[in-house]
Amino acid sequence: MAADNKTDKIEKTDKYGHHPMLTRIFYPQEVQDFLESFVVPEDHAADAGIPDTAPLSAGRVLQDIENLWRETGIPVLHPADLRQMLLKKYMPDADPALLEIFDRTERRAYLAEQMTGYLEKRHLGIVSGLAHLYASMTEQPVAMLEVDYSNMGGTNEYFRNLAAEERGISPEEISVADVFVHTDRTAELIAKTVRTETMKAVATQEDGYYTRTASGALSQQFTVSMAGGGEDNAATGYSYNSTAEGGTVLCVRAGGDELRVIAPHLEPDKYDVLAETVHGKIEEHTARLGLHDHVHPKHPGDPLKNGFGAAMAIADMRGIDPATAVMEADLSVKAHKAALGMTRHGLVDEETLRDTYRRYFDASPDELPPGMTAEDAAQQLLEMEKQAAQAQHNAFAAMKETGAHSLAEKQDYIAAEIEKLALDDTALNGGFAEPEGEIPDDGTLPLFATPAERRYIGMMREIREKKIPVQNAYEAHYMRHAAFRTVALDSSAGVWMPNDMPETVDIFIRDTQTLKERLLIAGAASQEEVGGLTVTLVGIAFHNLGGLNEEIGHDGANAVLKHMTQEIIGGAFADQGLKTGDYQIAHYGGAEFLAVVKPFAEDGNGARVLCDAALIGRVEDGIALRTAALNMTEISEFLEKEGLRAPDKESGLPEKKKFADIADVKPERGIDGIYAVTLSHPVKLADPPERAGALIFRHRQELEDAVTTRRDDVLAADAGKKTKAQPRRKPGILKPV
Structure with missing residues (x-):
C-alpha cells in the first residue's frame, strides 16, 4: 500500500460524522455516502490484494474529485459519470467487462420519472450536493432552478368536471384517478419546457468547456473538449465519456409539485432572461389549454391563485446557505406566483x-x-x-x-408541443434503459432476501458465467456495494422510495409460504404454529404536512419526515424488538408511508419473536405516543437540533411555538398540529393470488379512506360543540386505526 494512501484519512468533526468540507454543503449525508462508497472498509484496509490506487478515506476521494474538476475544467456532476471516472482511477487494471457491469448497474437507476421525464426524487440529494460542492470548490457558477407547480389538485377537478360535461354525467361518477393523466401530461409539457429552455441558456454560453453540435431539433447534444484532444487525460489519470446528452444540465423531480434543475456555468446575469422566458412559455401553454381560470380549492376566494401553471426561482449555488436555501427559494417562487397571477388579470x-x-x-x-x-x-x-x-x-x-377546448384538443396540443421538443429523457438523464432481468431461484436464494440482495446474487452469477476476472479484494468489495446501492432511497424521508416495495412484498409472501412448507416437512412446527406466520402491511399517514411546509419550509418539513421515519415509526418498531430488515418501509409521497413486516423477527438472543396482530397493535400505539411527543416539541428547538436555522420572529413563528400549534393547511377544517393514522392488515396467503402492486394500492386506498373518515368524525363531533370563543381543534384527537 502506498504511503500517501495510508495517511489520507481526515478527521470527521461534525456531529453527524461528515467530512469538515461537507458541513457547508447541501445534502452532506448524500455526498458523504457517495464518497464512502469508494472507500476500502477500515477492517479490510490491511488485507492482501488491496491495490495502492484504492482510497482509504472519504477525504482522499474528495481530494480526487476536486483535482478532477480543477485539472480537467469539466463540471462532471452526473453521479454515474463521476463514478465512472473515479473507478477508472481506482481500478486501472480492472477488466473492462467488470467496469461495464458496474456502470450498467449504476445507470439503471437513472431512468426517466413517469410524469416529468426527470430523474426520480431519489437522486435529488446527491445531484444537488455534488453541484453545490463543485460551486464551492471551483468557484464556478452553478444555477439551481426551483420550480413549483400551482394548483394540481384543482386542475384534477377541472379536468374531472370537463370530462363529466363531455360525457353528460355528473363529476361524482368519474374517479379523480381517471383524469390524473390530463394534469400529468400538462405537467410533463411544463417540465420539458423548463428543461429545454435551460439547456438552450447553457448552450449559448461561450465558456470554453463545451462545443455545441447540431443534432436533432434542439441541437441538445454536447461534446466535451479535453486537454490533449482525447477521452483520456494522462496527466490526471481520469477518463470521461459522458452518456448524458443534455451536457451537464440535470433535472430532478424534487417532490409532488416541485422540480429542481442544476445548470453549471450558467452566469447569474442570464437568470432573469431565463426566468422570463420560461414563465412566458408556461403561461402561453396554459392559456392555450384554457387553464388560467379554474378555482384553487385551498384558496377559493382568491382569483389570483386560480388556474394551473408553475413558477421558478434561480439561485447561484456559490452563495447559498444550505440551512435556508430551499426556504428562500420557496419565498421567491411564491412571489413569482403572485406576480404571474396578477399578470393573468x-x-x-x-x-x-x-x-x-x-x-x-x-x-x-x-x-x-x-x-x-x-x-x-x-x-x-x-x-x-x-x-x-x-x-x-x-x-x-x-x-x-x-386555443384547445375539449379534452381531445388539449391532449393533441400537448402531444404536438412535446413532439416539437424532441427530448430523449433516458439519454438526457444518463440512464440505461434495458430492463433488469428476473433472477431465477435455483434453491440457493436465502429466504426474505431483498431485491438488492438478489441483484448482488445475479451480478455474481453473470460474472461467473462470463468468466470475468475479479482481480483483487477491492473489486470484490465494490461489487457488493454496487448492488446494494441500487435501492432507491428518498432523501427527504431517509427511507426507501416505493420502487422496490412491490417486489419486496411479493418476496415476503412467497418466502413465508416456503418457510411454512419447510417447517412442516422438517417437523419443526405444527400446522397451528405455522398458521400464525403472516406477512403484515402497515400503512401510516401523518396529517398536516402542508401546514409544516407553510410554517417551516421544505427543508424543515423534510427534517420532520426523517423524524417520522426514524424516531416515530422506527422507534415504535424498535420498542417491540424489531430492527430494519425485520421490516422494510417506503415513502409514498406527502407524509404517507408503508411498512411490510416479516412473519417473525429474532431478538438479541436469537429467539424468534412472532410478528402477530398483538405486536403490530403495540407498534401502532407506539406511533401514536411518539407523534404526541412531537406535538409537544418546540419548533425552533427541533430545527436547531437538526442543524437548520429556525425562522425568526419576523416570519411569524413565536419563539415557543410547538408542532401542536401548526395551523391546518385547510383553514375550514381547522385540525391543527400533527397526528398519525395507521392501518394494518395481515396478508392472507390463502386468498386468491393477487399481484403485490394491486395489494399495496388497495391498502393505500383503505388508509386514505381511514384518514378521511377520522377527519370527518372529528369535525362532526365538533360541529355541535364549537362556539366562537372556542379554539381550533388541536392534535391528539385522532387515534391509530
Missing part, C-alpha cells in the same frame, strides 16, 4: 413597483430623465408596467379564445 402590484422604482432613482439620480423627479419617473414606469400587463392579459384572452 392585467394587474400589477402598484405600491411595490412604485416604491422599487422610486428607491432606484433616489439611489441613482443620474438615471433620472431630464426635468423629472424620482416620484415622476417612478409613476411613468409604473404606467408602462400597467399597460404591459393589460396587453398581456388581452393576449391571454385571445389565446384562450383560439
Whole structure:
C-alpha cells in the first residue's frame, strides 16, 4: 500500500460524522455516502490484494474529485459519470467487462420519472450536493432552478368536471384517478419546457468547456473538449465519456409539485432572461389549454391563485446557505406566483413597483430623465408596467379564445408541443434503459432476501458465467456495494422510495409460504404454529404536512419526515424488538408511508419473536405516543437540533411555538398540529393470488379512506360543540386505526 494512501484519512468533526468540507454543503449525508462508497472498509484496509490506487478515506476521494474538476475544467456532476471516472482511477487494471457491469448497474437507476421525464426524487440529494460542492470548490457558477407547480389538485377537478360535461354525467361518477393523466401530461409539457429552455441558456454560453453540435431539433447534444484532444487525460489519470446528452444540465423531480434543475456555468446575469422566458412559455401553454381560470380549492376566494401553471426561482449555488436555501427559494417562487397571477388579470402590484422604482432613482439620480423627479419617473414606469400587463392579459384572452377546448384538443396540443421538443429523457438523464432481468431461484436464494440482495446474487452469477476476472479484494468489495446501492432511497424521508416495495412484498409472501412448507416437512412446527406466520402491511399517514411546509419550509418539513421515519415509526418498531430488515418501509409521497413486516423477527438472543396482530397493535400505539411527543416539541428547538436555522420572529413563528400549534393547511377544517393514522392488515396467503402492486394500492386506498373518515368524525363531533370563543381543534384527537 502506498504511503500517501495510508495517511489520507481526515478527521470527521461534525456531529453527524461528515467530512469538515461537507458541513457547508447541501445534502452532506448524500455526498458523504457517495464518497464512502469508494472507500476500502477500515477492517479490510490491511488485507492482501488491496491495490495502492484504492482510497482509504472519504477525504482522499474528495481530494480526487476536486483535482478532477480543477485539472480537467469539466463540471462532471452526473453521479454515474463521476463514478465512472473515479473507478477508472481506482481500478486501472480492472477488466473492462467488470467496469461495464458496474456502470450498467449504476445507470439503471437513472431512468426517466413517469410524469416529468426527470430523474426520480431519489437522486435529488446527491445531484444537488455534488453541484453545490463543485460551486464551492471551483468557484464556478452553478444555477439551481426551483420550480413549483400551482394548483394540481384543482386542475384534477377541472379536468374531472370537463370530462363529466363531455360525457353528460355528473363529476361524482368519474374517479379523480381517471383524469390524473390530463394534469400529468400538462405537467410533463411544463417540465420539458423548463428543461429545454435551460439547456438552450447553457448552450449559448461561450465558456470554453463545451462545443455545441447540431443534432436533432434542439441541437441538445454536447461534446466535451479535453486537454490533449482525447477521452483520456494522462496527466490526471481520469477518463470521461459522458452518456448524458443534455451536457451537464440535470433535472430532478424534487417532490409532488416541485422540480429542481442544476445548470453549471450558467452566469447569474442570464437568470432573469431565463426566468422570463420560461414563465412566458408556461403561461402561453396554459392559456392555450384554457387553464388560467379554474378555482384553487385551498384558496377559493382568491382569483389570483386560480388556474394551473408553475413558477421558478434561480439561485447561484456559490452563495447559498444550505440551512435556508430551499426556504428562500420557496419565498421567491411564491412571489413569482403572485406576480404571474396578477399578470393573468392585467394587474400589477402598484405600491411595490412604485416604491422599487422610486428607491432606484433616489439611489441613482443620474438615471433620472431630464426635468423629472424620482416620484415622476417612478409613476411613468409604473404606467408602462400597467399597460404591459393589460396587453398581456388581452393576449391571454385571445389565446384562450383560439386555443384547445375539449379534452381531445388539449391532449393533441400537448402531444404536438412535446413532439416539437424532441427530448430523449433516458439519454438526457444518463440512464440505461434495458430492463433488469428476473433472477431465477435455483434453491440457493436465502429466504426474505431483498431485491438488492438478489441483484448482488445475479451480478455474481453473470460474472461467473462470463468468466470475468475479479482481480483483487477491492473489486470484490465494490461489487457488493454496487448492488446494494441500487435501492432507491428518498432523501427527504431517509427511507426507501416505493420502487422496490412491490417486489419486496411479493418476496415476503412467497418466502413465508416456503418457510411454512419447510417447517412442516422438517417437523419443526405444527400446522397451528405455522398458521400464525403472516406477512403484515402497515400503512401510516401523518396529517398536516402542508401546514409544516407553510410554517417551516421544505427543508424543515423534510427534517420532520426523517423524524417520522426514524424516531416515530422506527422507534415504535424498535420498542417491540424489531430492527430494519425485520421490516422494510417506503415513502409514498406527502407524509404517507408503508411498512411490510416479516412473519417473525429474532431478538438479541436469537429467539424468534412472532410478528402477530398483538405486536403490530403495540407498534401502532407506539406511533401514536411518539407523534404526541412531537406535538409537544418546540419548533425552533427541533430545527436547531437538526442543524437548520429556525425562522425568526419576523416570519411569524413565536419563539415557543410547538408542532401542536401548526395551523391546518385547510383553514375550514381547522385540525391543527400533527397526528398519525395507521392501518394494518395481515396478508392472507390463502386468498386468491393477487399481484403485490394491486395489494399495496388497495391498502393505500383503505388508509386514505381511514384518514378521511377520522377527519370527518372529528369535525362532526365538533360541529355541535364549537362556539366562537372556542379554539381550533388541536392534535391528539385522532387515534391509530
